[in-house]
Amino acid sequence: MTGTALTGMMIVAAGLFATGVFGVLARRGILFQLIALEVALSGPALAFIAAGAYHGDAEGQGMFVLVLTLAAAEVAVGLALFLRIRRSKGSDDSDAVSGLKG
């Protein structure tokens, strides 16, 4: 694997992460924010894999497994929250939830 390929992969990973962040920030629908979060998480995942491949090390993939676990748990909890909020507030707008307002 060439250094250029690694660089490209890293750029892609950064782009994915940034896109995810943009999604989280810009969208107000909780579902969309969750999807964007998945996108954002896939960026680091790609970075781990690419770096692991570059160094010929299994640890990259090991980390990927952990990221995957994290994503799964997060989606599960996030969707449960989504349903819960929808039921209690009757809306899927994340701005409607502001109990932490100072």
Added chain:
Amino acid sequence: MALIAAALAVTRYNVVHALLYLLAMLLALAAAFFALGAAFAAVLLIMVYAGAIVVLFVFVVMAVGTSPQAIAREREMLQRSWPMPAAISVLVAAPFLFGIGEQAAGNTAPIAAQAVGRLLFGPWAWAIELASFLLLAGLIGVRHIGRDRAQEPEE
């Protein structure tokens, strides 16, 4: 390819479209993993993400349903406030992009699934345990959050 799909995924107004683009992004990513010699990870990605997580989303969307009003509202909301997040995400990405320099050539051999397994269940056993606890906590949390209070008289 993955980037375009990702960009589309976060900008769609319809949930189902967004999900489809997410799926496309994940497949593109899996292809990239294959290319990087991480077959195990690619398979895992497709199975867990595309198979489980996206399906979970779909279930929820089906349960909640989608409506033209919701789509219209999403559109309105996004059009109103996109520049600021965009600027910030550029700001986040910029240091990465500048920080990445040209690298020397590295290893090209694919990494076998056995290696990953040996790593995970050898030195990283604690990490696995932690991850499993995370999943367990997520499970319990979902059960707790998802409970319908109206049906429980004591609360």
Added chain:
Amino acid sequence: MALIALLLLPMFGGFAAYFLGSRRDADRWVSIASLAATLAILIVTVAGGDDGRWLAKVDLPWVPSFGISINFALDGLSAALIGIAAGLGIIGVMASWHEIKVDSGLFHACLCWTVSATIGVFLSFDLLVFAFFWEAQLIPSFMLIAVWGHGAKESAALKFLIFNAVAGFGLLAGVFGLASMADTMTFNAFTLAELKLSTPMQVWLLLGFSLAFLVKLSVPPFHAWLPDAHTLAPTAGSILLAGLLLKTGAYGLFRFSPMLFPDGLLVLAPYGIALGAAGALYGGVVACGQTDAKRLVAYTSVAHMCIVLMGVAAGVEYALAGAVVEMVAHSFSASALFLLIGALYERTQTRDLRELGGLQQSAPKFAAAFALFCSALLALPGTANFVGEALVVVGIFQVNWPFALLALSTLIVSVVYGTRLLKGVTFGAASPAVVRDLGWREIATVLTLAAGTIAVGLYPQSVIGLVGPALKAALVPHLP
């Protein structure tokens, strides 16, 4: 071990008072008993102590991996201050016998805990433990003001807490900064004192320490918390604030600044003297303008503590001895005045000098006691206050005579506020027609304090001899 007993006795006394509650005055008697036992142990320890620098020492590891240890040491200075702490605790209990009606158990617990934490401050030579007790004494005294005070007590208590807690960060920063200079992980003051630090570093660290000490001493411009806290606190709270808490600031300056930062102190000493002189004048002048008797006394505390600051900063033998005597004297006289004004407030429900008056006729015993302590306030020779102030000024004359003249002018101001207080309370027409004169308990406490004031005033050797070794250690080197 006796030293640990000194610390723990009042603490457990406080717990016992809390759990026993006020039935048949059990909490009061338990507090008095534990404080008296503390006093007894102290006397035995001092009497049995060896004649060297330290009367007793304890060094137990606590968290060895971070170099934190229970490192207690008792010398004449700490013995004198601990004696005052325990004694004033007893007097505080006796002074508030009738004043406290709500949550009496908790009140006495807080009182004992304040004394206990203060004793911890006076004993600790591990800087982290010192800082711990430093902060710890704030909490029970905060409670004393906030729960049992008068008027806008909550905001006064909050002001007290905020000022001192913020200043405590200075101390903590200084402690960690100093500890980071050592090669090994230790907070032991004796070990840290042997570090050879550069002068600028010493100055910075000393500034951090001094922030805490000066705020506690209530040196202007950091005095703003004191008048409110003193005025609105219950009598016992005022006594403890004036008698103990202010003294911890003076003690810290006296003990640690020459020990840890001799060069830094040499740099900062002139500013200290200047600040003290200006502050003493400021406190005195402001005291002259007060209408609230207790607030007036509070501002005189500001002035007197500034004199202590001058004494420590001057760093010559007379001035240091004077600072110690002034500390002791102020403990006696300010406590007695707070006690008397508290007793008066209990009877007349006012502390306003414009409304009070005529007690000379209606309560002659009260008036006699009040006259005595007002005389002490204006530094009449023969009272301990005069000895303290005169020695401080003599010391400053050796160092810097313009400041000495400034310091002397505080004596003139003191006569104005002293007579003002006296006239306002005892002279003139009797406005509250009938005022119950002092009861036996009040007479006993007041006489004890009067005896202390006059004994130290006529025979200051009793204090100066006790603190002699500590005094030598606090001398600023290179000064005449």
Added chain:
Amino acid sequence: MASLLPFVPVSALLGFVLLALVPLRLRRGVVIGVGVGAAIVPALLMLPVGIVCVGGACETGAVVTILTIHVGQLAAQIAMSLDPLSVVAGITVAVVGALVMIYAGAYMSEEPVGDLRRFFAYMNLFLAGMLAVVLAADVLLLFLGWETIGLCSFFLIAYYTKRPKAVAAGTKALVTTRVADTMLLAGLMLLFLATGTTRFDGMLAGVGSIDAWHLAPIAGLIAIGALGKSAQIPFHTWLPSAMAGPTPVSALLHSATMVAAGVILLVRLAPLFAAVPEISACVAVLGLATAMLAALAALLQTDVKKLLAFSTMSQIGFMVLALGIGAPAAALAHFAIHAVFKSLLFLSAGIMSHGAHGDTGIEALRGSRRRQPLAFWTFAIGAAALAGLPLVTAGWYSKEAMLGAVLSSGLWGVPLWALAVAAVVLTGTYSFRVVFVAAGRGPDKSIAPWEGLAVWAPLVALAVLAVLSGFLVDALIRFDGGTPSELPWIATLLGAAAPLAGVALARHLVVYPQLLDQLRAKLRHRKVFRIDSLYYFILVRGFRKLSQVMAGPGGEQAIAPVLEAPPIDVVKLVAGDPIGRALVASATRLVKAVVAAFDPDRIDLLWMRFARALGRAWEHVHRIQTGRVRDQSLGLALGFAGLLLFAWGTSWR
């Protein structure tokens, strides 16, 4: 016998403790008995000491150490000395004190018990303090007594606590003397630091080794302290108003003993002043100025107690003059004689004014010769001694001794002497003016005169002393180590004629009282009174305003008028006096400047404003805290971006 010395003040001190600090109820008789008894004991103890001293024990100058205090290297001793000065002054104070107290036992017996007890407690404390001052062999004991008598003076002037005027007068006395005392303390401290000892003998021995630049401020500060206590110009303002106290207080404190403490101090430190002739000259000039102006002011008084107060100032001015020109022995002799006749004057004046229903105006005394012949005649004897009628009164001898010393003091002796003689003329005038008025025919008020031994015995004893002790003056001066001066006969003659001229003038003034009124109208606004008002306007008001401003809005009414407003409007007061006006104007401007500096931001308010600003900042900040997920993640992302940028920046190559 010298070991008896420390016990002299003890009984008075015990009397104070018993009366003031023991929380028991005492009956009237017990209070008077304890108060008077405790005051007599010192006199009884002093007499054998005096006899021993005259017998030769004083030659060696024994010093009794009471207490030693170690501060580091230094050992400060509290000690009493047995020397001519302490014995003469001690006997004077003890005897006069005992007699006045006997009188007071009768004079004050109508007062309520509580007040009576307070009175005797402070009188005893005063006596103890005064004895400590005169007997002290060291600075500490001296200053202890010095401040004690100052404080007792405050309490006793303000004895009638319900009269605002009395309380204000007490405060004025205390604050004024405290200013001087502080100077004295500074001087004593400097002297102590220069010589390294607190004992007078050591200090005076060390005077020679101090260079002049240090010695001059020391002597100056000490002189200011002494002048303040002795109510000399410019500290004289407190003494006339101090007459608001009861008559025995005025007799003992404000004429015989306390105000003379400054003289005692100057005598004690005479070698120090001898080493600094410039300061001594200033002291002499101030003393002479006081003697002159106070005599003039005394002439204008309409109140007998005020008149006596000014005469006290004037007489002490003579003593200070004698000290300034280096004749401490003569000053001391006059101190003793003056104590006797001045207390006699006060006591008999007290009885006479009692006969006039407590009115102390001079005119009210008219007719006293009929009403209270004994009081009148003792007053006349006292006045004769005050005036210094030649040959028959003690006052003449001591005054001659002082005048002689002045005349023979060198180049400036003659003019100083001439001025002093002029003052003597005035003395004769004002003292005999009262006598002539009292001798005149007046209404025969039917008030029960005081009877009893306790009233008459002190008067008679003092009167006898005032006449007879004149023959002791020479011996007294020799005893104190001075030499009675031999004067040219013309000077003696003039000195003898001066009081007689004064008496003749007094007669003239009594016959033609309008002369006095004209003089009063001319002088009223130009003399010593003005300094009082200026002090009030510049110092008292300025300080009050300063403390009000610094204490914040709550302190506006904080300071009730310490002194009642002066009778004369300040603008009128300084109308024809550009210097005075400039002084007042600049002082007001100064006060305003200070006020302006302190007004907007007092320290406490500053802190509170800081706190309020924090509160407002919270108001602003909590609006950012919307609680919306998007905004919170925005913050998260921003912080993350910031951190990344920081990391990137630091790793920049």
